[in-house]
Amino acid sequence: MILGLFSIFCTFCKKSHCASWMLLISFLLDIVVRTMTRHLNICSKSGAELNDFAVFTTFGLASALLLGVEGPLNGLLVIIYVLATAFRLCFYSTAGISFTYKGLPCSYASCVLASTSLLTKGNTFILSCMASLMILFMLDQSYYPHDEILESENWKKMVYLGGTIMLLLSPFSLTAFYCLMWSLSYIFFPDALWGRTQCLRPRHLRN
Template sequence: MNEFTWKDVVNALSLANMSLGLFSIFCSFCKKCSCASWMVLVSFLLDMAIGSVTRHLNICSRSGTELNDFAVFTTFGLASALLLGVDGPLNGLLAIMYVLAVSFRLCFYSTGIPFTYKGLPCPYASCILASTSLLTKGNTFILSCMASLMILFMMDQSYYPHDEILESESWKKMVYLGGVIMLFLCPFSIAAFYCLTWSLSYIFFPDALWGKAACLRPWY
């Protein structure tokens, strides 16, 4: 396939990611928090696949980048914030703060250091929020506490390694494959626990577990 065709494939994946986010928003409005959370978790895996394909094929497109950023904002910003519910003014305010945190991070957080993020990547924050929603059956208080923590992590100045799981060691690829299997073949609670453990390990052990492959690569 030529470069133009591969760009179309990547753009189609970004549109699929955005569609999952829009469906998640619809489910949140319909009070189907389990379905809404599940779609966010699927988007979490799809976003990793999009990044891997883009880097592997060295696809660079301004329109594709903007489309992917908009998909990330829709799914990991709006859809994830609506998992909190908007039944009261406090929840609504926290949802707005969450969306603003994602927007601020996407627009202004750039390290200039190869293979490094500044602040927790929003897909991981959304993964933790969606997993918590599934495990607690949408408990508003717990979700609000977790969302507040995720906002702090996203706005933090700490550095996190690039999560190039599909281009790294074999065991990391198995972690990704395990996530796919869990989400599509296991009960929501087991899949949520798996994704929550995965994301928390990235937060608390970023270099020890997830940064080795990045450190071994040459810096140009």
């Protein structure tokens, strides 16, 4: 949530580059925090509500502001994106299917926007197209596997480790491209790449 607020501040200061990096760092930290929460079993009602507020602030409001609010069309798209994020959070449901999300997780949509902003140097038209696509995925309510990357197969852990190392050591453009490909692979190939283990778990438990 703090990184999300910093991202909003950077956007208002016309530093979209810094705002985008705040969101990419938040994307990586979000995975770690959720893993630690599950591992330490420290879930609580207040913690869950605070998490939703942090997700809305960072992956909803801060991400939407990357689109800019110059002109009525951009402003309208920002409002729709924020509402789509709120809808995704309010109507989040596993619908009885274990190890799945319903609707694209907001963090992945945010990662796509932040990476696109960095790679295109804030091109408004491309960002608007990507934001419109992410809105459709969040509202579509399709099923996506739980991204328990740090508790899953080794190759998924390596994907996360690669993103962290690249963030620290590699050129910024390469890191943004890596995160974009990571997010798009989750969005377009959720079961083929990221859901194999999750699909097998319920079957194993039933047996």
